[in-house]
Amino acid sequence: MAERLTIGEFSRITHLSIRALRRYHEQGLLLPAEVDPATGYRYYTPAQARPALTVKRLRELDLPLPDLRRFLEAESAGKGGTDHAAAQQIVAAHLRRLEDRLGRTQRAVQALQELLDPQARRTVSLEVLPPQHVLAVSLDVPPGSDLSWYDAAMRDLDAAAGRCPVLPPGGRFEHALFTEGHGRATVYLPAVPPLPPRASDAVRELDLPRRSAAVATHYGPHDDLDLTYAAVGSFVAQNGLHSDDLVEEVYLVGPRDTDQPDHWRTLVAWMLASDGPR
Numbered sequence: 001m002a003e004r005l006t007i008g009e010f011s012r013i014t015h016l017s018i019r020a021l022r023r024y025h026e027q028g029l030l031l032p033a034e035v036d037p038a039t040g041y042r043y044y045t046p047a048q049a050r051p052a053l054t055v056k057r058l059r060e061l062d063l064p065l066p067d068l069r070r071f072l073e074a075e076s077a078g079k080g081g082t083d084h085a086a087a088q089q090i091v092a093a094h095l096r097r098l099e100d101r102l103g104r105t106q107r108a109v110q111a112l113q114e115l116l117d118p119q120a121r122r123t124v125s126l127e128v129l130p131p132q133h134v135l136a137v138s139l140d141v142p143p144g145s146d147l148s149w150y151d152a153a154m155r156d157l158d159a160a161a162g163r164c165p166v167l168p169p170g171g172r173f174e175h176a177l178f179t180e181g182h183g184r185a186t187v188y189l190p191a192v193p194p195l196p197p198r199a200s201d202a203v204r205e206l207d208l209p210r211r212s213a214a215v216a217t218h219y220g221p222h223d224d225l226d227l228t229y230a231a232v233g234s235f236v237a238q239n240g241l242h243s244d245d246l247v248e249e250v251y252l253v254g255p256r257d258t259d260q261p262d263h264w265r266t267l268v269a270w271m272l273a274s275d276g277p278r
Contacts, residue, residue, distance in 0.1 A: 003046060004034065010044040014052050021052070029055050029068060051075075063094050104223060111224040122231035127215040129208075129248070129269060132167075134188040135160050135195065136206040143182040153187040153202070160199035161191040170250040170267075172208075178229075178247075213248065213269035214241065221261035225268070232270040242273035 011018050024030035025042065030052050032042035044052075051072075058068055071090045077083035114120045137153035154169065167190040176183035188206065195205050214235045218228040229247070236243050250267035258264070 004043045005045065007032070007042045007044065010048070010052075013046070014049050014056075016052055016056060020056070024052070024055060027065065029065075029072065058091070058094075061094065061098060063091070067094065103221075107221060107223040111227060114224075114227065122216050122228055124214055124216045124232050124235040126272075127213055127269070129211050129213055129215075131210045132188075132190055132208040133193060134170075134206050134208060135191045135199070135203050136186050136188040137200075137202045138184070138186040138204075138206075139202075141177055141182050141185050143180075145182070149185070150187060154189075156200040156203050157187065157189040157191075160196055160203045161189055162196065162198075164192045166191045168250055168252050168254075169256070170248060172246050172248045172271075175245055175247060211248075212272040212274070214272065215267060215269045217252070218266040218268055220264055222264070222266065225266070228266075228268045229270075232268055236270055236272070244271035244273045246271040 005013070007018055007021055010016075011021060016024075021030065021042070021044075025032060030048070033045045033048060034043040035041070036043070055068070055072075058071070063071070067090055071087045074083040074087035074090070135157050137156055139149060139153070141149055150171070157169070169187070169189045171188065172186040174183035174185070177185055186206070188208070193205060195203065214232045216228050216232050218225055232247075233243075248267075248269040248271060250269070252265040252267055254264050254266065255261075
């Protein structure tokens with residue numbers, strides 16, 4: 001029979017506190033090898049040290065309790081089959097979530113460092129965007145929507161464009177979409193006319209006019225896109241320009257082109273009214 005360890009002895013070899021071991025027992029995460037029915041004393045075996053430390057690490061990594069229980073159930077079913085693979089997938093999925101969270105934290109730190117640097121400024125210029133003939137999907141985005149509406153619009157546009165070479169896609173959005181959480185949006189894809197018969201009913205041809213805008217190029221992921229918006233919006237206000245009710249984004253390099261967000265480039269164009277300065 002394997003050596004029996006008291007909870008105190010097991011605590012010493014794992015550096016898990018007695019309180020933590022009791023909590024793991026109560027939560028069903030690490031059951032003692034034996035519980036004395038008369039005294040209630042808990043006993044463990046040396047072979048339980050690795051599982052105990054695994055539980056500790058997964059809790060330190062904030063793996064949710066339901067996922068941790070599923071992991072332990074799959075692991076206990078055996079190391080050689082599909083159950084072990086399922087256990088590994090649970091951990092791998094959580095690690096991907098942690099990596100994503102870490103990336104967002106790092107980008108938030110970078111954005112904060114920029115905001116705290118009085119010398120840091122994003123370059124904004126006045127430009128005239130040329131007229132374009134595009135395929136477009138326009139819709140009213142309802143309150144509380146995620147970005148699935150954009151994905152659906154791009155699928156329709158890609159299907160309509162087929163294999164025709166196109167310029168970077170873009171979007172025209174009412175400011176209310178950002179300030180109120182809902183509003184009018186038009187997603188477009190420059191393409192060779194005419195509109196093919198296979199196109200979705202949501203797709204139409206649209207002529208974008210020649211238009212003036214305060215423009216900045218945003219580099220990298222969209223986590224700190226608000227800093228670029230602030231730069232172009234402040235430029236418009238500080239220079240006494242009439243703001244139109246639209247902002248345009250052109251995805252010069254985006255997820256369609258590379259899976260490396262650091263390489264993304266997004267043109268942000270704050271539309272200006274045609275009546276000139278205030």
